[in-house]
Amino acid sequence: MSGDTLSGLTRNQTLVLSALERAGAPLSAYTILDQLREEGFRAPPQVYRALDKLVEMGAVHRLESINAFVACRHPDCEGHETAAFAICETCGQVRELNDAHLAHHLRDLAGKDGFVVRKSTVELRGTCATCQAAA
Amino acid sequence: MSGDTLSGLTRNQTLVLSALERAGAPLSAYTILDQLREEGFRAPPQVYRALDKLVEMGAVHRLESINAFVACRHPDCEGHETAAFAICETCGQVRELNDAHLAHHLRDLAGKDGFVVRKSTVELRGTCATCQAAA
DNA sequence: GCTGACATGTTATAAGATTACATTGTTGCG
DNA sequence: CGCAACAATGTAATCTTATAACATGTCAGC
Numbered sequence: 062m063s064g065d066t067l068s069g070l071t072r073n074q075t076l077v078l079s080a081l082e083r084a085g086a087p088l089s090a091y092t093i094l095d096q097l098r099e100e101g102f103r104a105p106p107q108v109y110r111a112l113d114k115l116v117e118m119g120a121v122h123r124l125e126s127i128n129a130f131v132a133c134r135h136p137d138c139e140g141h142e143t144a145a146f147a148i149c150e151t152c153g154q155v156r157e158l159n160d161a162h163l164a165h166h167l168r169d170l171a172g173k174d175g176f177v178v179r180k181s182t183v184e185l186r187g188t189c190a191t192c193q194a195a196a
Numbered sequence: 197m198s199g200d201t202l203s204g205l206t207r208n209q210t211l212v213l214s215a216l217e218r219a220g221a222p223l224s225a226y227t228i229l230d231q232l233r234e235e236g237f238r239a240p241p242q243v244y245r246a247l248d249k250l251v252e253m254g255a256v257h258r259l260e261s262i263n264a265f266v267a268c269r270h271p272d273c274e275g276h277e278t279a280a281f282a283i284c285e286t287c288g289q290v291r292e293l294n295d296a297h298l299a300h301h302l303r304d305l306a307g308k309d310g311f312v313v314r315k316s317t318v319e320l321r322g323t324c325a326t327c328q329a330a331a
Numbered sequence: 332g333c334t335g336a337c338a339t340g341t342t343a344t345a346a347g348a349t350t351a352c353a354t355t356g357t358t359g360c361g
Numbered sequence: 362c363g364c365a366a367c368a369a370t371g372t373a374a375t376c377t378t379a380t381a382a383c384a385t386g387t388c389a390g391c
Binding site for chain 1: 260261282284291295298302309317318320321322323324325
Binding site for chain 2: 346347348349350
């Protein structure tokens with residue numbers, strides 16, 4: 062292997078993951094790119110390639126409904142293909158909801174028609190407790 | 197009112213909805229645009245404006261995970277904000293799953309943390325029964 | 332030192348969505 | 362009628378998100 066830094070991550074992967082962990086909230090690929098210009102990043106593929114791998118290995122989730130990426134908080138949990146997310150539209154914070162029940166329920170629901178689920182996207186947009194209280 | 201054609205839809209809204217109904221499958225905004233060039237469509241806003249209204253009134257759903265739009269098959273059902281979709285990655289067909297249980301479950305799950313859901317996105321990608329059998 | 336595999340760098344472009352502004356059309360009303 | 366007000370439409374430009382294609386670098390093992 063070549064540019065290892067930590068537990069099998071390459072330099073670019075490490076940088077992208079750190080940026081997401083630092084943010085503690087979802088970032089768009091282009092925001093990450095901007096934050097890593099000082100580290101030498103210059104073009105989108107550098108970010109997207111790292112993100113692809115990180116998503117593949119379960120360290121990062123893609124939030125399809127807002128075209129953004131967020132570091133996974135349960136690096137050791139099972140259901141990376143079936144996680145659900147609660148996205149606060151006020152503060153941008155994301156909570157990862159892990160519920161095996163839900164995954165099962167979805168599989169069953171679709172399965173009634175003979176549909177086989179490969180990947181499920183569950184994203185709830187609304188207001189988190191904190192922002193609710195502040196309103 | 198101005199360009200009415202049917203039940204309160206304007207000309208452009210009618211054209212866009214017809215295109216989606218004709219397709220019987222999800223279309224991207226730009227595909228719709230291309231299909232409506234002969235009817236005089238020339239720029240994205242004409243499509244997006246119509247789509248916005250149609251989504252708002254529940255006649256069309258936006259599939260966030262594939263950046264596409266699909267005509268709603270249950271024009272009279274309740275849960276337009278909580279519908280779930282099974283999207284076949286082989287044939288492109290979409291099945292709309294309506295399950296009040298699921299909506300409740302999601303609200304409860306998020307609600308444990310005090311999160312209030314405004315809109316939920318549930319999209320399952322996989323293989324439909326037909327394509328499964330053909331494999 | 333060569334080679335094969337993988338990571339990286341770089342340019343360009345595709346695809347999706349919105350902003351801003353000009354134009355037209357309808358309606359209500361003096 | 363004439364005109365103001367508003368809704369829908371048309372149009373150009375731009376912005377954001379994502380990928381394709383190709384060049385370069387790096388290291389392991391022979």
